[in-house]
Amino acid sequence: MNEPQHFSSERPIRVMVLDDHEVVRTGVRDLLEAEQDVAVVGEAASAAQALARGPALRPDVAILDVRLPDGDGVTVCRELRSRLPQLACLMLTSFDDDEALLDSIMAGAAGFVLKQIHGADLVSAVRTVAAGQSLLDPATTSRLMNSLRGEGRQDPAGPDEEAVVALTPREREILGFIGKGLTNREIGKELYLSEKTVKNHISRLLAKLGVERRIQAAVVGAHAHLDDGACAPRSPGPPHEPPSH
Numbered sequence: 001m002n003e004p005q006h007f008s009s010e011r012p013i014r015v016m017v018l019d020d021h022e023v024v025r026t027g028v029r030d031l032l033e034a035e036q037d038v039a040v041v042g043e044a045a046s047a048a049q050a051l052a053r054g055p056a057l058r059p060d061v062a063i064l065d066v067r068l069p070d071g072d073g074v075t076v077c078r079e080l081r082s083r084l085p086q087l088a089c090l091m092l093t094s095f096d097d098d099e100a101l102l103d104s105i106m107a108g109a110a111g112f113v114l115k116q117i118h119g120a121d122l123v124s125a126v127r128t129v130a131a132g133q134s135l136l137d138p139a140t141t142s143r144l145m146n147s148l149r150g151e152g153r154q155d156p157a158g159p160d161e162e163a164v165v166a167l168t169p170r171e172r173e174i175l176g177f178i179g180k181g182l183t184n185r186e187i188g189k190e191l192y193l194s195e196k197t198v199k200n201h202i203s204r205l206l207a208k209l210g211v212e213r214r215i216q217a218a219v220v221g222a223h224a225h226l227d228d229g230a231c232a233p234r235s236p237g238p239p240h241e242p243p244s245h
Contacts, residue, residue: 005060005130012039013130016059018050018076019092020068024115028063031119038126047071054080059087060130064109066093066100074100078107082183088129103215106181111135163209163220171205174198179218 007013015032017040019025025043032038042057044050047070054062054076062080064073077089088110093100104112110129113122125135164172170191177187184198191198206212209220 005132007037007060007127007130009036012037013061013126014039014041014057014059015126016040016042016044016050016054016057016062018044018047018062018068018073019065020045021065024065028122032123032126035123038123047073047076050076051079055083058084061088061090061126063090063092063126066091066104072103074103074107074109077104077109078181078183079185081108082185088132090125090129090135099215106215106218108181166208167205171201171208174201175205175217175220178202178214181218 005011015038017025017028019028022045025045029040029043032040041059042053044053047068050062050064062077064076066073068076073089073091073093077091081087081089089104089108090111090113091100091104091109092113092115094115101112110132111125111134113125113135117125128135164175167175173191174187177190182190184195184202187193188195188198193201202214202217206214206217209217211217211220
């Protein structure tokens with residue numbers, strides 16, 4: 001494991017803020033920049049802006065609004081962390097709901113806080129995740145992860161299993177990787193496919209499973225028995241599937 005970072009006024013915590021409301025961004029920026037050991041290195045008002053600017057900014061912490069007009073902060077978290085593995089994402093939302101928290105956990109977020117948080121607590125949260133610690137409540141996280149793994153499920157061979165049977169072997173492989181929290185890019189590297197091809201497979205498997213969101217497919221995959229070699233060493237796919245770029 002990497003040694004924990006030590007931050008100071010000479011080496012401040014580099015923070016990027018993503019929120020579609022300018023007032024919120026300004027408030028968070030002013031709050032953080034009043035601290036000697038924190039520097040806001042960039043802002044974004046949309047998911048597209050965050051994905052375009054984030055890698056170049058190389059922040060230590062990204063404060064990400066969960067609900068965005070052109071997407072969601074969870075997807076931004078997942079994509080940015082695939083490019084910047086050391087990035088700590090702090091999810092900021094107005095909604096206190098288990099689904100958003102579970103999405104954040106699956107995307108590798110280090111913390112999840114409500115917008116009603118006090119200013120001093122937000123500063124503390126930034127320092128906590130920058131130091132490599134988690135801000136996810138242990139009891140809530142445990143409950144949600146147990147649900148994801150299917151513990152306590154009364155009918156483990158129910159409709160979820162039947163739906164998985166209808167998938168092609170490639171779709172079952174991809175479903176297994178979704179359940180492990182891999183991004184489209186990471187799945188593409190494992191299977192020697194382009195991101196676009198992976199995305200197309202995911203769209204089809206979501207339709208077959210009768211679900212709308214990636215996180216729902218992850219739950220289905222965790223409940224099902226994906227025993228057709230999803231974790232076996234990868235070999236290049238058939239010629240008709242475009243290679244990863």
